[in-house]
Amino acid sequence: MADGLLDRVVKIKRCAAVVKGGRRFSFAAMVVVGDGRGRVGWGYGKANEVPPSVQKAQKQASRSMIAVPLVQGTIPHQVWGSFGAAKVLLIPAGAGTGIIAGQAVRAVCEACGIHDILTKSYGTNNPVTLVKATVEALTKLRTREETAALRGLTVEELTA
Numbered sequence: 686m687a688d689g690l691l692d693r694v695v696k697i698k699r700c701a702a703v704v705k706g707g708r709r710f711s712f713a714a715m716v717v718v719g720d721g722r723g724r725v726g727w728g729y730g731k732a733n734e735v736p737p738s739v740q741k742a743q744k745q746a747s748r749s750m751i752a753v754p755l756v757q758g759t760i761p762h763q764v765w766g767s768f769g770a771a772k773v774l775l776i777p778a779g780a781g782t783g784i785i786a787g788q789a790v791r792a793v794c795e796a797c798g799i800h801d802i803l804t805k806s807y808g809t810n811n812p813v814t815l816v817k818a819t820v821e822a823l824t825k826l827r828t829r830e831e832t833a834a835l836r837g838l839t840v841e842e843l844t845a
Contacts, residue, residue: 692718692743693792695727696812697735715813716742718750719796725823726750727793727816751820754828758800761829766822771814775822776803789815797823 696715701708712735719725726749730741754761759777766773773790778801784794786804789812794802806815827835833843 688747689720690718690747691721691796692716692746693796694739694742695789695792695816697738712738714738714742715816716746717792717796717816718743718746719793719798720750721796721798723753723755723798724750725753725793725797725820727820729813751824753797753799753823754826754831755798756828758798759802760799760823760826762826764822764825766818766820766825767808768817768821769811769814770809771811771818772807773815773818773822774805774807775819776805777801778803787815788812790819792816793819793823 694714694716698713700711711731711733713729713731716728716739717725726746728742728746728749730738730745732738732741758780760775763776780801782801784791784799784802786794787806790804790806793816829840829843833840
């Protein structure tokens with residue numbers, strides 16, 4: 686994709702509408718876009734062909750990007766995210782661990798630029814809701830500096 690963004694097609698769904706002459710197919714695509722340096726977004730596009738649906742999803746994903754705080758290639762703390770029946774647990778991992786995740790959660794982590802993370806998904810295995818739950822979890826992340834500033838403290842006072 687242009688602008689140096691990484692994009693991953695997570696899921697392509699085919700829908701069939703029965704009409705007088707037979708079946709009319711349409712397609713829906715779920716795409717994750719990220720810059721690999723802490724920004725990630727997801728998009729969902731529908732069209733009568735696969736390429737236009739993927740392009741629509743990429744455009745929507747690049748518009749809905751969020752910033753994710755990263756600490757040495759992983760996340761700052763453990764966090765839960767949920768969307769519908771999907772629940773995702775993200776746990777920071779040491780250097781060299783890699784991305785321990787399923788396909789949908791892995792796509793979000795790779796696009797975001799996370800190199801070391803442990804994940805576990807509960808509930809549904811629907812990739813669309815798993816992506817939404819993962820992005821929701823990433824929006825909850827805060828660094829120590831951000832937490833200290835919110836509480837009106839310094840980092841030293843926060844850890845004491």
